[in-house]
Amino acid sequence: MSGFVVDNPAARPSVVPRHLAVIMDGNGRWAQRQHRPRSIGHRAGARAVNLCVDYCLDHGIEALTLFAFSSENWQRPADEVGALMQLFMRALDREVDELHRRGVRLRFVGERSAFAKPLRQRMDRAETTTAGNTRLQLNIAANYGGRWDITQASRKLAEDVSAGRITADTIDEATLASRLSLADLPPPDLFIRTGGDQRISNFLLWQLAYCELWFTDTLWPDLSRETLNGAMHDFASRERRFGKTSEQLVSANSATSGKIA
Numbered sequence: 001m002s003g004f005v006v007d008n009p010a011a012r013p014s015v016v017p018r019h020l021a022v023i024m025d026g027n028g029r030w031a032q033r034q035h036r037p038r039s040i041g042h043r044a045g046a047r048a049v050n051l052c053v054d055y056c057l058d059h060g061i062e063a064l065t066l067f068a069f070s071s072e073n074w075q076r077p078a079d080e081v082g083a084l085m086q087l088f089m090r091a092l093d094r095e096v097d098e099l100h101r102r103g104v105r106l107r108f109v110g111e112r113s114a115f116a117k118p119l120r121q122r123m124d125r126a127e128t129t130t131a132g133n134t135r136l137q138l139n140i141a142a143n144y145g146g147r148w149d150i151t152q153a154s155r156k157l158a159e160d161v162s163a164g165r166i167t168a169d170t171i172d173e174a175t176l177a178s179r180l181s182l183a184d185l186p187p188p189d190l191f192i193r194t195g196g197d198q199r200i201s202n203f204l205l206w207q208l209a210y211c212e213l214w215f216t217d218t219l220w221p222d223l224s225r226e227t228l229n230g231a232m233h234d235f236a237s238r239e240r241r242f243g244k245t246s247e248q249l250v251s252a253n254s255a256t257s258g259k260i261a
């Protein structure tokens with residue numbers, strides 16, 4: 001988890017995202033290129049997770065959401081799914097104490113009931129152990145799908161209406177958003193996908209509405225600080241307009257900077 005050389009602070013980007021969302025893709029191809037089983041790629045991918053967490057801690061990123069297993073990934077061959085479940089169990093046994101020591105709060109998002117009891121118990125325990133930590137919020141999306149998330153939020157709203165807690169005419173974007181996973185966090189402002197494919201693959205569909213998207217051909221197990229620096233520098237150079245014009249942003253900034261505190 002530690003031992004990485006701290007990179008040159010002068011080369012650091014001036015604006016870092018508050019919430020980074022990552023599709024960790026390319027484990028299988030990484031292994032296949034070496035004529036090794038895909039499970040070896042997943043194991044190597046776990047090391048890249050540590051690097052990414054270290055990077056977020058070093059750069060003051062508040063929240064990191066990692067896509068570990070999608071609701072569609074159950075369709076993979078049974079031996080690959082089994083190897084992934086074993087890997088999740090071992091990673092939790094190995095890493096939770098150290099994450100806790102470093103002030104990381106761990107949470108899992110996705111439909112948990114599909115996982116075997118020993119894994120669910122580890123997930124629950126990891127969340128309880130780290131619940132009071134505030135340095136980095138680490139969300140692991142496991143058996144997660146963006147469509148599932150919007151569906152479960154809609155179901156909760158329907159239950160609230162039928163129980164008389166709210167009326168249908170009060171439902172707006174904010175009420176739906178409050179029932180989604182990660183509702184208590186700012187939405188991701190930077191999305192990174194490794195592995196070369198440029199798609200969302202049913203990750204955070206609602207929450208990514210205004211996120212900056214960044215893609216790299218780097219395969220997840222080959223992730224390096226340089227790759228992440230590249231994403232951060234690109235992010236820092238983007239103009240986030242949220243529907244406004246460039247001119248409006250410039251005049252709002254100069255009005256703010258001209259204010260005497």
Ligand code: IPE
Nearest residue numbers: 024025026027028029030068
């Ligand atoms: C991502 O890597 C990990 C999971 C989906 C669990 P892949 O296993 O999708 O790797 P590629 O895309 O086949 O190379």
Ligand code: IPE
Nearest residue numbers: 023024025067068069070201
């Ligand atoms: C997305 O990767 C899910 C995870 C990284 C966990 P996939 O490799 O499953 O995505 P597709 O199938 O290529 O879109």
Ligand code: MG
Nearest residue numbers: 025026027195
């Ligand atoms: Mg893939």
